[in-house]
Amino acid sequence: MRGEFLGVQTLLMAEVFEPLFEFIEENDIKVEDLWLDILQSALPRPVPPVAPTYQSYNDDGELHLPEDLEARATYETASERHQAKLETYMDASTDDGLARDYIHNFFDDAPSEHAIVEILEKSFKPFDDAGSDQLSNAYFVAVQTFIEKFSLRYDVRRPSFNHRMSIYPTLPGLFTKMLRDLRISSAQDAALAELMAAFEETIRDLHDERSPRRMKQCIAAQFNLLEAMLSQHPNILAYNADMENRIPQGRRANTFGAMCDKAGVWPHNKVREAAKAIYGFASDYPGIRHGGNPASQLREVDMRDLLSISVILTGLSPYLSPSMDPEKIYLD
Incomplete structure (x- = not known):
């Protein structure tokens, strides 16, 4: 155990988010398209790759250096991957079920520790908007319980005026x-x-x-x-x-x-x-x-x-x- 979300991020849906939707049903809290709200509020839109700067062109205006040709091929491959990710993201932005699947897959393949922390912090607001203090408190407790259960080296602080819920690394972390x-x-x-x-x-x-x-x-x-x-x-x-x-x-x-x-x-x-x-x-x-x-x-x-x-x-x-x-x- 590294004390970080990376390594246990595949359990976030089962341990944090899905129990909250069960909590919503059990308490008869009226919500609509909450997965969509979480997606749009908390998850980043796929970022396109940065276009390379080429060193030289020949007299016909074409790339000719091996390193430039390799850079262009790498960029084109990355652009194709980005376009596929963007289409998936756009589809998920129109359907609550697809949004849930997108969030699940994002956690499974999270690019960094920082990305996971940001999503968990930003997800507080959709829960707060959907069910006020009752639901947002349940979300806060779910994240805090997850951190304690897996001995993650973080502290969670409730939102104060004009601030969202915050997750801070501890000194041991x-x-x-x-x-x-x-x-x-x-x-x-x-x-x-x-x-x-x-x-x-x-x-x-x-x-x-x-x-x-x-x-x-x-x-x-x-x-x-x-x-x-x-x-x-x-x-x-x-x-x-x-x-x-x-x-x-x-x-x-x-x-x-x-x-x-x-x-x-x-x-x-x-x-x-x-x-x-x-x-x-x-x-x-x-x-x-x-x-x-x-x-x-x-x-x-x-x-x-x-x-x-x-x-x-x-x-x-x-x-x-x-x-x-x-x-x-x-x-x-």
Whole structure:
């Protein structure tokens, strides 16, 4: 369970919407074309694909570059799919039964987490318009119950003045998404994927032996991952390329601390210094990244340190990887 609607979205019709229509019948609430109202109020109209910009035409005004021909073919295929989706949407917009089927299919193939959340939020108004407080309250409770039943990491708030019902991600939900996005981001590069797998393996190894040695291995493996990730940041790549092209060559940024200084991603110097300080701990503490300085060790590392430092390092990852999108981490 990821704590998100994606993964359980196929159950939304059976768990949320269909019981509400049974509630309508049982309470003899008079409604007409409610599925149509939900479709028109809450579901997005299919968006056409964006036409490509071509690089070159020949003397006859025709495309000739392979990449342009491929882009046109891809666009034409996407346009055909869009036209089919649009026709289905238009048909559903004229019939209550077809609207129900369209909503069902949309949930089954939902394009994103954000799309599901928006539909659930916007669906409150059709229920409120159809049955006033009695029906809208039943809808609110149904969504809230669904979230609690499947341990989804969201809070639901009732509508206030001029606002619709809102579904907010919780702090555990944000952290879970950030960690998942870190995994997805790492998978795009073979070297990063290997380091991510090594880090996760050290976490699994703790199951059998939660010793200081293995906890140090976990911290070191996560630092290896983040250091490699930062080394691929465009700002660091550009800085190091500039140093190599100088005559004489300049000094490249190739340690975590040096790269933090050159990354240009921090909102304040204190945030940058905090990241460097954690790196300093890992380098100075005996047995994590190096032999370290035994005199600096105040006590042996334990589970407190593993949990706290892992959370801190994961929290730094959106600074270090440009492929992680904070907006999508918040809600997508």
